[in-house]
Amino acid sequence: MTSSASSALDDCLRLGAAELLDEFAVYGHYYQARIGRGPDAPIEALRDRLEIAPRDWSLRDVDAREPDLLVIMMNPGASKPLSTLWDSDAPAGLVAAQPDRTQYQIMRLLRAAQALGLGWRHARVLNLSDLRTPKSAEMLAKLDLYGGQDSHSLFSDARRAECARWFASHATPVLCAWGLNPGLSGLAARALRTAAGHTVLGLSDDGLRYRHPLPQTRNLQHQWLRAMADQIAAHRTL
Numbered sequence: 001m002t003s004s005a006s007s008a009l010d011d012c013l014r015l016g017a018a019e020l021l022d023e024f025a026v027y028g029h030y031y032q033a034r035i036g037r038g039p040d041a042p043i044e045a046l047r048d049r050l051e052i053a054p055r056d057w058s059l060r061d062v063d064a065r066e067p068d069l070l071v072i073m074m075n076p077g078a079s080k081p082l083s084t085l086w087d088s089d090a091p092a093g094l095v096a097a098q099p100d101r102t103q104y105q106i107m108r109l110l111r112a113a114q115a116l117g118l119g120w121r122h123a124r125v126l127n128l129s130d131l132r133t134p135k136s137a138e139m140l141a142k143l144d145l146y147g148g149q150d151s152h153s154l155f156s157d158a159r160r161a162e163c164a165r166w167f168a169s170h171a172t173p174v175l176c177a178w179g180l181n182p183g184l185s186g187l188a189a190r191a192l193r194t195a196a197g198h199t200v201l202g203l204s205d206d207g208l209r210y211r212h213p214l215p216q217t218r219n220l221q222h223q224w225l226r227a228m229a230d231q232i233a234a235h236r237t238l
Contacts, residue, residue, distance in 0.1 A: 012111040013058040013225045020107040021099070026075075027062060027167075028097035030132075031083045035152050044142075046130035046152060049166070052095060052106055052123045063091040068113070068120035070198070071106060072191050073212070074178040075127045078134035094195050105213040105225065112229040117234055121216070126166060128178050128187040129153050140183045155190035167194055173235060175228070176202035176210040185209075199221040201231050 028050045034041040053062045081095040106123050113120035130152045133139040150156040154163050167174075172194040178184055188208050192200070201209040203233065213228075215221055 009112055009226075009229055011116045013108055013222060013229070015108055015111060015113055017099070017104055020104055020111075021055075023173070024107045024110070025057075025093040026099045026103055027051045027053070027059065028079060028081060029093050030095065031093075031130075032085070033151070035131075035142075035149050037149060044152065045132045046216055047079050048126075048130050048154065048162075050079065050103070050125035051094065052103060052110070052125065054121050057122075057189045059094050060091045062122070062126045063094060064196055065122060066172060067121040067122045067124040068109070068118075068172070069106075069175055070166065070172050070195075071123055071125045071175045072178060072195070073102070073125060073127050074136065074181075074184060075129040075139050076132045077102075079132055096148060102212070102214045106219065109213075109227055109228055109232075112225065114230050116229065116233050116236055118232065124166070125155055128155065128184055128191060136179070136181060140181065143183065143187075153187055153190075155194060157188055163194055167198070170197040173199040173201055176200060176204070177213050178210055179212040180209040182209070199235055201228065201235070203227055 018028045028047050030045070032043050032045055033219070035044050036042065051062045055062060061103065077100070080098050082098055084095060087095050103125070105123065110120050110123060127144065129139060131142055134141065147150070151158050153159070176191070176195070178188060183209050187210060204210045211224060213224055215224060
């Protein structure tokens with residue numbers, strides 16, 4: 001990589017939220033469902049996908065296009081829509097969502113790919129679990145509580161057709177970024193089986209746990225982005 005290309009890449013990796021939101025918009029599909037058994041099971045707040053796409057695209061385009069990058073993370077966390085939970089008139093019920101710091105990292109990665117000569121502008125974020133719990137410990141407790149009632153996961157047997165729809169094209173690279181918690185190993189293994197045949201990106205020491213895009217310090221966040229940019233550059237030459 002030339003020094004000028006490296007400098008342009010570093011500039012992309014340091015972009016702030018305001019600059020990123022000039023280019024990208026964020027949309028989610030939110031829903032509610034009972035996960036446990038019986039009519040008295042609690043109703044959970046869930047989100048099954050998030051779209052990061054150019055601000056000038058219509059929702060219909062966002063829904064219809066194959067993304068440039070599929071991202072799999074742990075769960076939607078505290079993700080929330082900007083206004084209503086859903087809009088029955090919008091394509092696939094997508095609504096504008098409040099971006100968070102992790103999603104800004106994905107936007108920076110898209111910009112880094114552009115600096116490397118790839119036309120990546122659209123990322124689709126899926127999760128090991130759709131449960132919108134802001135704390136990972138709470139989500140892991142719910143995984144234990146629900147046990148085999150795993151319809152909150154795109155990678156459950158009950159959602160095979162839906163999962164196959166999102167992974168239909170082997171040309172789409174998959175970024176694994178669900179974190180290092182060993183309690184996710186079962187769902188992570190399912191996700192990796194689903195991603196077989198795709199180019200898999202991500203930082204892992206064991207091929208099962210993948211580092212999250214937003215480690216605690218700014219320096220580590222930049223290191224993650226730079227390492228992922230290196231992987232994308234290698235993918236570009238394949």
